[in-house]
Amino acid sequence: MTADLGFWVLQTLNALQLSMLLFLLSVGLTVIFGLMHFVNLAHGSLYAFGAYMAASLAGVLGYWGGFLLAPLAVAALGAVLYFTLIRSQRRAGPMAQVLITFGLIFVAVDATRLIWGDLPIGIAVPAVFEGQLALLGVTYPIYRLFIIALGLAVLAVLTLVLTRTQVGAMIRAGVDNDQMAACLGINVERMFFLVFVVGCALAGLAGAVAAPVLSVTPDMGLQILIPTLIVIVIGGLGSLKGAVAGSLIFGFVQTFGAVLLPTFNSVLIYALLAAVLVIRPEGLLPAKG
Amino acid sequence: MLDLTDVSSGYGETQVLHGLSLRAAPGRVLAILGRNGAGKSTTLKTIMGLLPAKGGSVSFGGRKISGMTPFDIAKLGIAYVPETRDIFRSLTVRENLDLAARRFPCPNGGWTIDRVIELFPRLGERLQNGGDQLSGGEAQMLAIARGLLMNPRLLILDEPTEGLAPIIVRLIHDKLAELKHQGLSMVLVEQNFGFATSLADDVVLVSRGQVVWQGTSAAIRADTDLQHRWLGV
Numbered sequence: 001m002t003a004d005l006g007f008w009v010l011q012t013l014n015a016l017q018l019s020m021l022l023f024l025l026s027v028g029l030t031v032i033f034g035l036m037h038f039v040n041l042a043h044g045s046l047y048a049f050g051a052y053m054a055a056s057l058a059g060v061l062g063y064w065g066g067f068l069l070a071p072l073a074v075a076a077l078g079a080v081l082y083f084t085l086i087r088s089q090r091r092a093g094p095m096a097q098v099l100i101t102f103g104l105i106f107v108a109v110d111a112t113r114l115i116w117g118d119l120p121i122g123i124a125v126p127a128v129f130e131g132q133l134a135l136l137g138v139t140y141p142i143y144r145l146f147i148i149a150l151g152l153a154v155l156a157v158l159t160l161v162l163t164r165t166q167v168g169a170m171i172r173a174g175v176d177n178d179q180m181a182a183c184l185g186i187n188v189e190r191m192f193f194l195v196f197v198v199g200c201a202l203a204g205l206a207g208a209v210a211a212p213v214l215s216v217t218p219d220m221g222l223q224i225l226i227p228t229l230i231v232i233v234i235g236g237l238g239s240l241k242g243a244v245a246g247s248l249i250f251g252f253v254q255t256f257g258a259v260l261l262p263t264f265n266s267v268l269i270y271a272l273l274a275a276v277l278v279i280r281p282e283g284l285l286p287a288k289g
Numbered sequence: 290m291l292d293l294t295d296v297s298s299g300y301g302e303t304q305v306l307h308g309l310s311l312r313a314a315p316g317r318v319l320a321i322l323g324r325n326g327a328g329k330s331t332t333l334k335t336i337m338g339l340l341p342a343k344g345g346s347v348s349f350g351g352r353k354i355s356g357m358t359p360f361d362i363a364k365l366g367i368a369y370v371p372e373t374r375d376i377f378r379s380l381t382v383r384e385n386l387d388l389a390a391r392r393f394p395c396p397n398g399g400w401t402i403d404r405v406i407e408l409f410p411r412l413g414e415r416l417q418n419g420g421d422q423l424s425g426g427e428a429q430m431l432a433i434a435r436g437l438l439m440n441p442r443l444l445i446l447d448e449p450t451e452g453l454a455p456i457i458v459r460l461i462h463d464k465l466a467e468l469k470h471q472g473l474s475m476v477l478v479e480q481n482f483g484f485a486t487s488l489a490d491d492v493v494l495v496s497r498g499q500v501v502w503q504g505t506s507a508a509i510r511a512d513t514d515l516q517h518r519w520l521g522v
Binding site for chain 2: 166169170172173175176177179180181182183184185186187188189287
């Protein structure tokens with residue numbers, strides 16, 4: 001089986017699809033951490049909220065209505081969270097932040113149960129991406145190729161914004177040293193808010209695109225949290241490149257591990273995480289600050 | 290221009306300044322001198338809003354600034370060059386300069402990127418280099434240049450000569466003297482007595498978080514007992 005080119009192409013595409021989903025989630029979380037030094041364990045819950053919103057809105061407005069509005073709904077929820085909890089806890093230290101956002105996970109799980117029930121919700125793939133595409137000797141669902149393309153497009157836009165614009169330079173300066181950035185007349189509080197809300201919107205986008213390929217369940221946010229945290233620890237906190245590298249490593253190790261070393265698959269990524277923590281505790285490509 | 294009245298401040302539970310009062314006059318250079326741990330850097334951080342004043346008040350241009358954020362204080366016209374220089378390592382030299390230049394444009398004869406490169410030509414050669422690729426001297430030039438691009442009414446510098454080679458110390462001295470002659474008000478914290486007193490008009494001596502002497506540069510240069518007692522010079 002492994003000698004067949006089709007096998008490698010198929011698994012590579014699967015790995016890329018998982019990586020891009022993780023990238024959409026981890027990039028927001030890592031930049032929020034790098035800039036605000038805030039540990040938001042509820043980031044996975046925002047992803048679940050995005051998936052539920054996409055599923056609900058798709059029933060009324062069709063897939064694209066959900067795809068466009070779910071990230072905005074999650075961004076709005078993020079704004080409410082920012083003003084009610086995040087801003088006041090920003091200087092409270094990691095223990096208070098972890099406890100509060102961990103508590104938020106349980107609130108989110110129960111809230112989704114109350115609103116949407118316990119049963120998994122399915123959502124149809126949009127008509128334009130239905131079916132399969134023949135590619136390098138394999139047929140692959142077009143929708144999954146769309147997820148890969150969307151992840152790459154978001155990566156390209158974020159890279160351009162961060163490296164070519166004033167706002168991007170301000171965010172990188174803030175990740176390096178937020179106090180010095182403030183001393184140069186940069187409104188870091190406004191920047192924190194902007195980055196937090198955009199990070200939430202990206203988590204919502206990840207939930208919306210994942211909804212048609214995964215079952216939308218109340219605990220989906222909790223399930224994705226550990227992989228997302230592994231991605232940002234392996235990649236290096238606070239860095240876009242780190243989020244890309246961590247997502248690709250996780251996606252490929254998890255996907256190829258499942259088929260090549262099924263017996264060890266459940267421990268492979270944790271062994272890699274432990275190795276990174278021992279050899280490079282700051283992660284593979286950390287922010288420079 | 291800058292008044293500190295009975296200011297108390299410190300780090301967490303540790304109080305470093307115990308009712309410190311000083312005044313910096315416009316168009317003059319004030320040096321804050323004292324032994325290690327006397328509270329000199331703490332004074333600058335408190336002025337800049339990086340540490341909260343737990344007692345007393347800081348005012349600038351007649352306006353109370355204690356309690357304001359560093360962002361608001363920077364907007365009022367105080368530029369800070371920290372001891373650690375704090376160059377943004379993931380930004381190029383040009384991006385570091387740009388950040389300040391775009392926020393504080395001054396159309397009529399103010400500082401521009403071209404003008405700070407005229408002042409420090411070395412920066413012109415390093416514009417595309419990363420902030421993490423600079424020598425100590427280059428980082429100090431960039432930190433001062435970045436402060437000037439804010440077109441400040443007051444420039445505050447914390448240990449600008451620390452860790453620099455003598456030739457760079459002379460260069461920094463000459464450039465700061467040039468800025469002084471152009472009328473820029475400065476507050477300077479410095480361990481290098483000769484450097485500080487040759488630049489400053491006025492001097493305050495700080496010990497254990499309080500001002501123990503104030504006078505002119507000429508007066509402290511002439512008083513070796515005073516130097517020995519408070520500075521160990």
